[in-house]
Amino acid sequence: MNKNKLVLFFKNYLLLALLSICFLACVKNTSYTVVGNGWSGNSVNTVKFRKNALTAYKEFQFTAYYNQEGYLILGKRNIKSSNWTTLKTNYKGNVKDAHNSISIAVDGSGYLHVSWDHHNTKLRYAKSKEPLSLELGEETLMTWEQEDKVTYPEFYNLPNGNLVFFYRSGESGRGNLVINSYDIYTKKWTPLQSNLIDGEDKRSAYWQACVDAFGIIHMSWVWRETWGVETNHDVCYARSKDGGKTWEKSNGEIYNLPITLASAEIAWKIPQNSNLINQTAMDTDSNGNPYIATYFNEATIPQYQVIYLESNKWKKSNTGFRKTSFLLGGGGTKKIPIARPDILIDDTNIRTLVFILFRDEERGNKVSLAYSFLNDELPWKVVDLSKNEIGQWEPNYDIVLWKSQKELHIFLQNVTQIDGEGVAKEKASEVRILKVENLNKLIE
Template sequence: MTSSKILKWFFCGFMVCLSGCSAQKNGQTEIGYGWNNNSVNVVKFRKNALTTYGQYQFTAYYDESSFLVLGKRKLNRSNWEIVKTAYKGNTKDAHNAISIVVDGDGYLHVSWDHHDTKLRYVRSKKPMGLELGEENPMTGNQELKVTYPEFYNLPNGGLLFFYRSGASGRGNMVINSYDLKSKSWSQVQQNLLNGEDKRSAYWQSCVDKQGVIHLSWVWRESWDVSTNHDLCYARSKDGGVTWEKSTGEKYTVPITVSTAEYAWRIPQKSNLINQTAMAVDKKGNPYIVTYWSENQIPQYQIVYLDHGSWKRINTGFRKTPFSLGGGGTKQIPISRPDLFIDDKGSSPLLYVLFRDEERGNKMALAYSNLTNNENWKTVDLTNTSVGQWEPNYDISLWQKKNKLHVFSQNVTQIDGEGLAKIPPTMISVIEINSLPK
C-alpha cells in the first residue's frame, strides 16, 4: 500500500470514529450548553479554556444566562462535575472571555468579563475545588481599565497574569506575578510594552520548561485592525522582571516601537491578525504563528528563531482572499491559529490548529516536518462546521503528556459585536488521540 493510501485510510477511519462512535470511544466528551449569541466562549485570546492539574482537567464557560460555569473531570473520564457560580459576565461583548489556571498548590484562579473595565478576579476556596471565594483585587494597581486577562503557569508552581491597561490604540501591558508561599500577587511590570499614547501592543506568549517567558507582539496604530504591523520579540529569564532580545541584549523597559526587536517586518494593511499563539521547541527556540497576506491572500505564517536568525515559513495552502478592517470582534473567514510542536523524535513536526470557510468551517489541523521542509498537509478534525470557533487547547496537558485536548463549541459571531439570536450549543472537548505524522 502506498504512503498516500495509508494516510487516506488513517484519516477516513479517524473521522468515521469521531462522528459515529460513542462519546468516550471517539475522543469527544460533552460538558454542557453554552452562550451562543456570539463567540465569547471560544475567542483565541483565552488563557485558558482548558487546563490540567495532576489527574484532573478544568474548564470554564458562560451558560445561556451569562453565568460563569466551572467544570472538572478526571482525565479519561467522560463525566464532568459542573458548578454554576453566582458570577455573571457581559456576554454581549465577545472580548469579555474567561481565563483560568491552577497554581502549584491546586487552587483554581479565574478572571473574566473585561473590556476596558475593572478587574474581576477570584480564587477557589480549596485546592481542586470549584467553589469560588469573593472577588478581590490582585495588587490594586492599574486595575480599572483591564482587557485581555491571561494566566500562565511557571515551573515553580507560581503564576503570571498578563493584561492590557488602557484602551485600544493607547494601551500598555501589565504583568503580575503570584507567589505560592505568600499566596499573593505582586506587579512586576506596570508598562512593559508602551504604546506611548499612540498605539497598542497585541501580544501572544508562552513559558518554556526552563521558565523562560517568550513574548511576541504586533503594534496597532489605532482601533482599526488594518493598522496592525510588524512582529516583535522579547524574553525574560527571571519571571518577567528583566527582559532581553533574542541576541541577549538587555532591554530598557518599557519597550517602545523604536527599541523593540523586529522578528519580521510586516507593513500596515497586510491583513496581519493579532493575538495568536507561540510555542517553543526542545532547544528553547520560539515559534510564532499568525497570518498575513501573501500575494493578496491571507496565509498562515510561522516566524521562528533558528541558530540566532529569524526565519519564516509560509504554509501557503489557502486559496481565498479577504480583507481585515474596522474594530470590534470581527466575523473573519478563518480563525486565528494555534500552534504546537512535537519534537520528541528525530524529526520535529509543526502543527497549526485552525478553522477556515474554505473547509466548511470545520476544525482542522495543518502539519509539516520542519527538518525535511515538507509541503504542508491538512486534515479536518470534525465532520461538521464549528461556526466562528477559534482554537484553544489544553497547553498544560500537551506539555506534560503530549495529549491534545481541544475546547470546542459551534458559535456564531456577527461582525462588530453584533448578536445572533441562536439557542445555546453544546460545549465539548475533542480528544485527538493519534496525531498525523
C-alpha cells in the first residue's frame, strides 16, 4: 500500500469510526408515529416492491395499508405532526396473497394516485377527488390497453410533476414490462411502452427503477426463467432520458425495443442457483450515477451486494457481514431469513456514503442499516434502528422526502409470512412510521 493510499485508508477508517459513534447516538434519536392497525397475517403491507408505501408532497405525508378486514386504508399528516388522519375506503384487496400490495404516489398537482390488489388480475386504480384529499374517486382503468393481467404496479414521480406507472403484464416466467404516463395538465394516462422488456414467452424481468435529479429514469432488473426463484440470473440495466420513451445502455447505446435477453446490458453476471433474489433496489448520486442493491451468493453465503457505475465501468461491493447460508427455491411469496434491501445514497458531503436498509434473522429481525464509502479495504458497518423484531418486514422509505430533504422516514409493521404464500393467524399489528433524525449530518 503506497503512502497516499495509506493516508486515505486511515482517513476513511477514522471517519467510519466517528460514524459508528454518531450512529449509536442516532439510534437514540429515532422516533415513531402510529398510523393505525393493519393486517399482519402475511407481508402484503410490507413487500419490497411497493412504490410507494409512504410518500411526501410539500408539507404533507401520505401512506396506505390494508386493515384486518382487507379494506384499503389511506393516511395523511403534516410532516411536523405525529397525528395521522386516516380514511377507510370502500375498496378491498385479497390480503391473503402477499403479491397484492398497495402503491401510491402524489402528482405535481397534489392528487393522490392509488393502485392495489394485483396478481395477474385486472388493473385496480383510483385517484383522489381533490388535491391533498384522501377521498378517492371511482375505480377505473388507465388506458384500457393491456390491463387485464397486472402484477407489481409501481408509481414513479418525474421532476415536472408527471407520473409514470410500471407493471408486469402476464404471468411469472413469461411476463412483459408495460409503462403508462400521466400528464398533470390533461389529467389523463397514455400508453408509453406496451412491451419495454420482452420475456419472449420464456421468462420475465423483475425490476426496480429510480428517477435522478435530472429526470433520467434508471432501471435495473433480474431475469427469471420459470416460476421458481432459483432461476433468477444476472443484473441488467437501462436508462431513459426522455421520460420513458426511448431507452439506452450505460454507454449511451440506444436499445432497439423491446429489450430482450440477448440485447440487455448486463451490469453484473450472476448464474442461476446463486440465491439471487428477484427485484432490485436503486438510487443515484447527485451526478446521476446509478447504484443497485440486491443479494446473492458470495462463496456459499447470500450477501447484500451493491453494483454501481463509476467512470463508465460497473463495479461491485460485497457487504460481507452475513455469516449464515440459506437456499432459495420454489414459487409464491417466500419466508426468507433476510429482507430484500433498499438503498440510499448521500453525497452531500463530497464523499459518497451508501446505506443499505434491511432485516436479517442474524440480527434478530430488526430494522437494520449498513453503510460504507465503498472502500474495499474497509468493512461495512451495521447498526440496528429498532429495538424489537419486526417479523418478515421488508424496507420501504419515503423517497420524495429523502431526495428533497435527506430525511429518512421508514414504513414499518411487524408481519408474519409463511413460506409459499401461506397465511398466519395473527392479530392486526401497528402500522408505524420510523423517523431517523439527522442521518445526513453524520459526516459533517
